[in-house]
Amino acid sequence: MSASHHPSADWLLAYASGHMASAHALATAAHLSNCPHCQLQLSTLNELGGNLLEQLPPSAMSGDSWQKMLRRLEPGSDRAHSPATGNAANAINTGSTATASRSALPAPLQKLLPNGLPRKWTRLSGSVRQATLKQLPDGTLIALHHIRAGGKVPQHTHDGTEITLVLNGSFSDQHGLYQSSDFLVVDDSVEHTPTAVQNEDCLCLTVQSAPLRLTGPVGRWFNPLIRALY
Known part of the structure; x- marks a missing residue:
């Protein structure tokens, strides 16, 4: 299934030029690995960049x-990634073990999870689980989120930027339907209640710069706990 939600042109330009944090580049590379539309855009940007360099x-x-x-190419460097090949995953290491097939994951995530999906998950609600892959020194959280078929993430907004890449299944919110390989960037201007489709679980990669903030009449009482656990 082809993606219908993509990174913006400015976002791809930042990726192509190498001016993107490694965690954001990881999610972008994972999307690119399954999106011919963005691969073509990236190829065009790389060609334009090469032509400009030749004229300097x-x-x-x-x-x-x-x-x-x-030194900039050493693992651990924030710039240690190649836009053309999606090697951003090399900049982030994790010791997670796994239970699912490695081949089911996009190639950049296979480098993070060589044995497949993690064994350790934290239940956030009756229908939502999280597997933390890495928390970077600047507070950025890289994680997987699993939503049970028909399950909902409580109504919330974001105190920072959150990238979501749908890996399997689909979910909808007040703004649209998001299916496999769809790429979504939200911030504090978006308030939503992501809900998995009724007949299939949903698995997403997320990159958060700050914890989400519940906005429902009951959920907002749990925000101090969310911030403490982030």
Whole structure:
């Protein structure tokens, strides 16, 4: 199934130029691995960038330029990724074990989860589970979320940016339907209640810069606990 929700042109430009944090690049690379539409856009951006570089006059380089470039490519560097091949996953390591097939995951996530899906999940509600893959020093949380068929994530907004990539199944909210490979970026301007379709569980990759904030009349009382557990 082809994706119908994609990263914006500005988002892909930041990815192509390497001006993107590794966690965001990971989610983008995972989307690109299954989206011919965005692959074509990225190829065009790379070609334009190459043409612009060819038109620039040569400039002198410092004596340690080679060493600096090698340091930037080392695992752990925030810029250690290649837009063309989606190697952003190399910049993030996890010790998760697994129960599901590795081949079912997009290639960039296979590097994070070489044995498949994690064994350890935390139940957030009766129908929602979370498997934390990594929390970065700046507070960015990379996780998998599993929503049981017909299950709902409580009504909420976001105090930061959240990227969601649908890996399997689908969910809907007040703004649309999101299916396999769809890419969604939301912030505090969006308030929604994601709900999995009735006949299939939904699995998503999420990258959060801050914890979500429940906005329902009951849920908002749990926000201090959410912030404490983030």
